[in-house]
Amino acid sequence: MILPTVILPGYFASWRDYTPLFQLLQQQGIPTAIVPLVKRDWLPTVGGRSMVPILRLLHQTVEQILRKEGGGQVNLIGHSAGGWIGRIYLGEQPYCIHGDVDKHANLWGHHSRIATLVTLGTPHSSGERWTRKNLDFVNQNYPGAFYPDVSYVCVAGKAVYGERRLQNWFTYSSYQLTCGHGQCWGDGITPIVAAHLTGAHNLTIEGAMHSPSASLWYGSPQLFPRWGAYLR
DSSP states (O other), X not given: OOOOEEEEOOTTOOGGGGHHHHHHHHHTTOOEEXXXXXXXXXXXXXXXXXXHHHHHHHHHHHHHHHHHHOSSOEEEEEETHHHHHHHHHHOOSOOOTTSSSOTTSOSXXXXXXXXXXXXXXXXXXXXXXXXXXXXXXXXXXXXXXXXXXXXXXXXXXXXXXOOSSGGGHHHHHHHHHHHSOSSSEESSSSBHHHHXXXXXXEEEEETOBSSTTSSSBTTSTXXXXXXXXXXX
């Protein structure tokens, strides 16, 4: 049975950025929906604030595609921050750490609805001070591939090596902020070591860049089969 799939965009990304991946999944016969985020939807989350606005749209999208397609489960693809936000959605602990929602919000505890969680270039750990509160909540409550009933597929890219050179300074700084050292491999934003989870199906794809606007990224037709085969 082919399960429907939901795509959760990365931080400050718009649903439009994932249209080619949406079309690719549809061509594979996979009913697909993108969480309808636009850049302004991310504004309330700036500075390490609550991801509740994103969780609301994610939950609405999952509900809609399940009503449309039937069945009780979906696959969830989370790009970048979308991957660890997806882990909040799966988890059972109330995500009330920002005081903007009560414990009965029904925006978490949905691991039984997710057959496979695919994360693409997700920084599952980070030293960035503006993400620590949220990521600490995730990793303290749901370490590794936490739910045995969910297949976790964590995909990293090996495309850019961080170096202390002018033309590579952004990548070096991003890796250093994320994992503590900049001289390592990653997708240009997320180092490999941060994109994997203990107990998950951890994949590293040569040449995969972080951004959907790159000529070769995780969702490119050449690279999709490497992780798309894990979708139930």
